[in-house]
Amino acid sequence: xxxxxxxxxxxxxxxxxxxxxxxxxxxxxxxxxxxxxxxxxxxxxxxxxxxxxxxxxxxxxxxxxxxxxxxxxxxxxxxxxxxxxxxxxxxxxxxxxxxxxxxxxxxxxxxxxxxxxxxxxxxxxxxxxxxxxxxxxxxxxxxxxxxxx
Numbered sequence: 001x002x003x004x005x006x007x008x009x010x011x012x013x014x015x016x017x018x019x020x021x022x023x024x025x026x027x028x029x030x031x032x033x034x035x036x037x038x039x040x041x042x043x044x045x046x047x048x049x050x051x052x053x054x055x056x057x058x059x060x061x062x063x064x065x066x067x068x069x070x071x072x073x074x075x076x077x078x079x080x081x082x083x084x085x086x087x088x089x090x091x092x093x094x095x096x097x098x099x100x101x102x103x104x105x106x107x108x109x110x111x112x113x114x115x116x117x118x119x120x121x122x123x124x125x126x127x128x129x130x131x132x133x134x135x136x137x138x139x140x141x142x143x144x145x146x147x148x149x
Contacts, residue, residue: 017054021047092122 024047032039067074096118098111109117 017051021051088126089119089123092126093119095122 098115
């Protein structure tokens, strides 16, 4: 059951964020477009970070609220999923070496930046491998279950 008020609020929020994004993109490229400073990219990256954080918070808060109202026992599954994500991030962090990139001459990142970059790369590798394994396993299981003898 969808509440029309919630649908209207989400639609207005979506439109507002889209308009802000377009205005920010136009402003960034007209303000920094030909200067070569990279300010446009930096501005848009910060906006993307803010949007990502907003989306994560919204999904978690709305998901927890709806789950608590409809089926309180589903909160255990959500907690397990968040715990699994935290463990994956911890594993990726522990596997990150933080060594400087070979041939990097014009920028000297801090050791913390190198460790964070390696963590994100490791997390990407882990999740990519997991996605490929899930696709293959899903097809194999689907083929076995749909096999007609």
